[in-house]
Amino acid sequence: MTGSRILLGLYVTLICVFILAPIVSITAGALTETAYVVFPPQGLTLKWYEAALGQRQAIDALKFSLILAATAATISTAVAFLIANASRRSNAPIYRVLRALAITPAMLPAVFLGLALLVTYSQLHLRGMPALLAGHVVLAMPFAISMVAVGLNGLNPSLEAAARSLGAPPRQVLLRITLPLIGWSLLSGWGFAFMVSFGALEVSLFLSSSTTVTLPVYIYSALEWMPMDPTLTAISSGVILLTLVVLVVSARVARLDRFLKR
DSSP states (O other): HHHHHHHHHHHHHHHHHHHHHHHHHHHHHTOOOSSSSSSSSOOOOHHHHHHHOOOOOHHHHHHHHHHHHHHHHHHHHHHHHHHHHHHHHHOOHHHHHHHHHHHHGGGGGGHHHHHHHHHOOOOOOOOOHHHHHHHHHHHHHHHHHHHHHHHHHTHHHHHHHHHHHHTHHHHHHHHIIIIHHHHHHHHHHHHHHHHHHOOOOOHHHHHHHHHHHOOOHHHHHTTTTTTOOOHHHHHHHHHHHHHHHHHHHEEEEOHHHHHHOO
């Protein structure tokens, strides 16, 4: 048994190293004093982070990505709640179909999804920010609805029934009973939807325009001209740090034991 545990621990450690090694190398590469990316870094400096903060296009792309991701996550979470709550209250086939459609984008390759959205929105003459926002909402929806559904499925319906029996109108039941009890799933669903939208590259590549450039698209485009620039690694490590913070907060709010009880 001890030998099996050692092998299992070694296996898990190797997987973690395999996953984290690129992240560590990118972060460390941004600390080098050389004018090109090298690992291990030659010297330690923060000048490339300072240079990244001075790049106007990168900062504008970051601001745009944050606004886009926050908006897409908010819309995704709101729509996910409406669909999940309706399917919980009714067995009508239409709600099951809507839920299946909302989850489908997670099963499709991102490149295929981006191309499909581009063709569809072109026929609808939908361009610019509305097209990009709609694409990110579609992309983030499966993650939001999965988290929200977990919270709603774990909700005790007798609490809502008790509130209604005491004369509480549906709006009051929703605001004072349902939403507070599933607040953790709404927040975690929003967090995961934000991460998916913020890091989306393929969909953004198809739907971006000259005035709607997200940070992943900016990094991807810049790699063509300066692939070994430490400034790009500094920007990339900042994106990783932001994503990691959102992931940790979302996972802390959701708590794994809540899923294991379902």
